[in-house]
Amino acid sequence: MAGRSGGSNRPNSTAGPNKICQFKLVLLGESAVGKSSLVLRFVKGQFHEFQES
Structure with missing residues (x-):
């Protein structure tokens, strides 16, 4: 893309390293x-x- 100046299209953000992501995980398996x-x-x-069940 000629005519574009260098740089990123991403907005500037200072929260990057401190961002907390939450996920839900389902574990399936035999007992x-x-x-x-x-x-x-x-x-x-x-x-x-060993953990007694």
């Missing part, structure tokens, strides 16, 4: 396969090898 442990790992950074 006792680790669904709850997987959620705990990503939410709290913990992982328990």
